[in-house]
Amino acid sequence: MALPAQQIPKWFYTIKIRNFITIMQIRNPLTRPRKTALHGLLALPQQSSGSFFHWGFKNYRTSSLWNSSQTSSSTRQENISVQDTHPHLNEEQLKTEITNFDPQILLEELEDLPPISPLQQISEEDAVQIIAEPPLPPTSFTLRDYVDRSDTLQKLVLLGVNLSKLEKRPGAGTLLLRLDFKNDIQKILLFLKDIGVEDNQLGAFLTKNYIILTEDLENLRTRVAYLESKKFSKTDISRMVVNAPYLLSFPVDRLDNRLGFFQKELGLNVQKTRELVVRLPRLLTGSLEPVKENMKVYRLQLGFKHNEIQHMVTRIPKILTASKRKLTETFDYVHNVMSVPHHIIVKFPQVFNSKLLKIKERHSFLSYLGRAQYDPQKPNYISLDKLVSIPDEVFCKEVAKASLQDFETFLKTL
Numbered sequence: 001m002a003l004p005a006q007q008i009p010k011w012f013y014t015i016k017i018r019n020f021i022t023i024m025q026i027r028n029p030l031t032r033p034r035k036t037a038l039h040g041l042l043a044l045p046q047q048s049s050g051s052f053f054h055w056g057f058k059n060y061r062t063s064s065l066w067n068s069s070q071t072s073s074s075t076r077q078e079n080i081s082v083q084d085t086h087p088h089l090n091e092e093q094l095k096t097e098i099t100n101f102d103p104q105i106l107l108e109e110l111e112d113l114p115p116i117s118p119l120q121q122i123s124e125e126d127a128v129q130i131i132a133e134p135p136l137p138p139t140s141f142t143l144r145d146y147v148d149r150s151d152t153l154q155k156l157v158l159l160g161v162n163l164s165k166l167e168k169r170p171g172a173g174t175l176l177l178r179l180d181f182k183n184d185i186q187k188i189l190l191f192l193k194d195i196g197v198e199d200n201q202l203g204a205f206l207t208k209n210y211i212i213l214t215e216d217l218e219n220l221r222t223r224v225a226y227l228e229s230k231k232f233s234k235t236d237i238s239r240m241v242v243n244a245p246y247l248l249s250f251p252v253d254r255l256d257n258r259l260g261f262f263q264k265e266l267g268l269n270v271q272k273t274r275e276l277v278v279r280l281p282r283l284l285t286g287s288l289e290p291v292k293e294n295m296k297v298y299r300l301q302l303g304f305k306h307n308e309i310q311h312m313v314t315r316i317p318k319i320l321t322a323s324k325r326k327l328t329e330t331f332d333y334v335h336n337v338m339s340v341p342h343h344i345i346v347k348f349p350q351v352f353n354s355k356l357l358k359i360k361e362r363h364s365f366l367s368y369l370g371r372a373q374y375d376p377q378k379p380n381y382i383s384l385d386k387l388v389s390i391p392d393e394v395f396c397k398e399v400a401k402a403s404l405q406d407f408e409t410f411l412k413t414l
Contacts, residue, residue, distance in 0.1 A: 366387075368410060
């Protein structure tokens with residue numbers, strides 16, 4: 001089995017020691033003690049098997065760093081010295097020491113040894129068993145190269161974070177790699193759960209606003225406390241945070257200014273303002289320029305009164321951020337082609353939130369059937385809500401009084 005690079009030192013030295021012992025075991029029993037260094041090593045008094053191999057291994061490692069001529073000379077001198085000091089070694093002691101050999105003790109001794117030198121030569125057979133992990137690239141355009149070695153990235157993936165989207169944002173990958181999951185990220189996740197963000201919502205939330213992982217926890221708590229002081233319930237806050245992930249990344253003074261702007265600009269009371277931003281919390285995080293522009297369009301170009309704008313906005317808050325072109329084209333068709341007056345449009349502002357193509361197709365079909373009647377004071381009245389909100393099957397059955405096939409056939413003539 002191939003070995004990872006981290007296990008090479010212990011594996012390499014273990015192989016060498018075991019080969020060394022095997023060679024000594026198969027030597028001729030009649031070899032004289034002065035000819036064998038192992039005889040002298042085993043004959044040391046009061047030495048355990050673990051101490052013996054530790055001492056012998058040190059001599060082996062030291063000799064391996066010398067050149068061949070120095071090794072031979074040094075070994076002969078040690079053999080003569082040891083043999084002279086301990087001449088009483090016999091074959092029974094050799095067998096006893098080898099029988100009592102405990103490889104576990106040897107491995108424990110190896111734990112304290114430094115790694116082998118990168119210049120140490122090994123055989124080709126040993127070399128082919130080494131598996132060296134490829135180095136991390138110094139730069140990369142994708143986080144995929146780092147996921148296998150980053151505990152933080154692995155846990156973010158398990159949470160459902162889309163790293164393929166985050167890596168496209170400048171600096172996002174570098175930031176995530178520098179964060180520690182336990183020390184930096186875990187506390188933010190617990191905070192989000194405390195304010196009502198569900199487990200299955202965390203991934204999508206962090207994909208949109210990964211910057212929150214760098215926010216100070218006390219600042220986040222201060223912003224939540226501000227919203228609570230404005231009488232937003234815990235359910236309202238969790239809904240706002242999920243639908244507008246950047247909400248808690250803005251300081252308290254900005255949130256306060258935004259609430260004050262909508263209350264003043266639209267002339268709403270506190271309760272209506274609160275309901276407005278709960279339904280569309282992006283009003284607190286997005287740009288105010290589209291909102292200001294649309295307010296002018298409703299009032300100056302489309303001719304709605306202030307109270308009419310209030311009513312439409314509180315019913316369908318999204319029309320505050322719709323594109324100016326869509327608003328003007330939809331109003332022009334509904335008011336000038338379909339002849340729907342202002343006061344009826346005000347009752348059904350969802351018409352501005354519908355696709356203009358759908359409105360044109362259905363109105364044309366009703367005109368073809370002679371049923372395009374939008375005045376509530378006349379018979380066969382059709383409300384704008386049914387015109388734009390219900391599915392085609394229901395529209396054909398309940399409004400047009402025709403089959404879906406007839407409607408599809410008609411559309412092919414347009």
